[in-house]
Amino acid sequence: MRRDDLYITVPSLFRCPISLDVMKSPVSLCTGVTYDRASIQRWLDSGNNTCPATMQVLQSKEFVPNRTLQRLIQIWSDSVARRQLDAESAAANLSVVPSQEQVKVLVKQLDNNCYSSLEKIVSFAKESEENREFLATMDGFLDTVFDFMRNADSDIKLIEQVVKILDLILSKVSEKKPLLESSCLSTILLVLQRGSLDSQIQSVRLLESIAAVGGESKLKLAEKEGLLTELVKSISKDKDPRLIEASxxxxxxxxxxxxxxxxxxxxxxxxxLKNLISEPNTSVSTIEKSLKLLETLSSCKEGKAEIWHDSVLLQAVVQKVLKVSSKTTEHAVTILWVVCYLFRDEKAQEAVVSSNGMTKFLLLMQSNCSPAVRQMSADLLKIFRVNSKSCLSSYDTKTTHIMPF
Incomplete structure (x- = not known):
């Protein structure tokens, strides 16, 4: 099967009538016709008041997300991606993986026929842990790779190959500080902005590995212009689930x-994060990580303030208590404890109560949850003025030593 064959047949139902591209976020107008959100929004923003497909005058310019079609597109897209991966794997298996001696020669010849040489080095690295260890400790190899990374003007396809190599061997590299150089970070940012989906995911994993170097590395990553903005864009609910989770x-x-x-x-x-938590089809792992990040952001005053002012977000967090997983419950309860108990915001408390939060905290008190979650649940119930005859009467809610951050 040729790679191009994977993209020939696209169901017409999946194409936007305006852009003719596969819809990323299908929405339906009052006429019943479905368009990609970005395309129809541009049409309406241009002053048009008709349905582009039927030319009917719109009684309302509101549109409704077509969740069923979005799920069908996602299933089709995943199927195409799997077929492509199988085809690429089959093609890779037909090629001969170079030996260690051949790799040494390829590294010396990187200035000539770079793309082909890098591709062969990638196949060598994928083959085994031993090969990855060999590359990580090979004299001069990392210097050559870092030189590529410093050259942000290099062809994007070449840089993607370099990122693949680093993604494979970085866990075996002790000296990662060269990647903190501004030029190297610029190259990673370039891949995140313009690379293929796989290389975007690999570049995000590289950034996570760099962040593990120490506190200074986290600040350098945050201070790199455009990097955090691009990472936040990568967690948009319309992005690929793998990219969202990696980001x-x-x-x-x-x-x-x-x-x-x-x-x-x-x-x-x-x-x-609110969009990810509220989306019904979000994976368990993504919900856990979304709430973990939200919990971290709630530990600063700006984060607390934004969370307590958003009753819809608070209600979404309450809905995750005792659902999805124990990690999800722990992160959700901690967030609610911070804004309702530590910060004592009445509006936030009302949002939690209206979402049946009290019942969930009572159930948690009787469940097999962790001591910290049980204690925070007791604190929250006390704030909500549960009467003294409740199950809380046997609990001492001294919490000065239970700071979750």
Whole structure:
């Protein structure tokens, strides 16, 4: 099967009538016709008041997300991606993986026929742990790779190959500081902005590995112009689920310093997290990571303020208590404890009560949850003035030592 064959047949139902591209966010007008959100929004913003397909005058310019069609497009897209991966794997298996001696020659010849040489080195690295260890410790190899990374003007396809190699071997590299250089970060940012989906995911994983170097590395990543903004864009609910999950992990790794938290809040991270938490088809792992990041952002005053002012977000957080997983419950309860108990905001408390939060906290008190979650639930119930005959009467709610941050 040729690679091009994977893209020939696209169901016409999946194409936007305006752009003719596969719809990323299908929405339906009052006429019943479905368009991609970005295309129809541009049409309406241009002053048009008709349905582009039928030319009927619109009685309302409101549109409704077509969730069923979006799910069908996602299923089709995943199927195409799997077929492409199988085809690429089959093609890769037909090629001969170079030996260690051949790799040494390829590294020396990187200035000539670079793309082909890098491709062969990637196949060598994918083959085994031993090969990855060999590349990580090979004299001069990392210097050559870092030189590529410093040249942000290089062809994007070449840079993608370099990112693939680094993604494969970085866990075996002890000296990662060269990647913190501004020129190297610019190259990673370029891949994140313009690369293929796989290379975007690999670049995000690189950033997460760099963040693990230490506190200084987190600040350098946050201070790199455009980097945090691009990572926040990558957690938009319309992005590929794999990219979303990788980006959430990266943001969690970066977001410990207070300065980074403040920047992320300014870049509208919390609304993106609300969208992910509220989306019914979000995976367990993505919900856990979204709530973990939201919990981290709630530990600074700007984060608390934004969360307590958003009753819809608070209700979405309450809905995750005792659902999805124990990690989800722990992160959700901690967020609610911060804004309702520590911060004592009445509006936030009302939003939690209206979402049946009291019942959930009572159930948690009787469940097999962790001591910290049980204690926070007791504190929250006390705030909500549960009467003294309740199950709380046997609990001492001294919490000065239970700071979750």
């Amino acid at each position: 959430l992990s990266c943001l969690i790794a970066i977001t410990m310093p207070k300065r980074v938290k403040t920047k992320l809040i300014q870049f509208r991270t919390i609304p993106e």
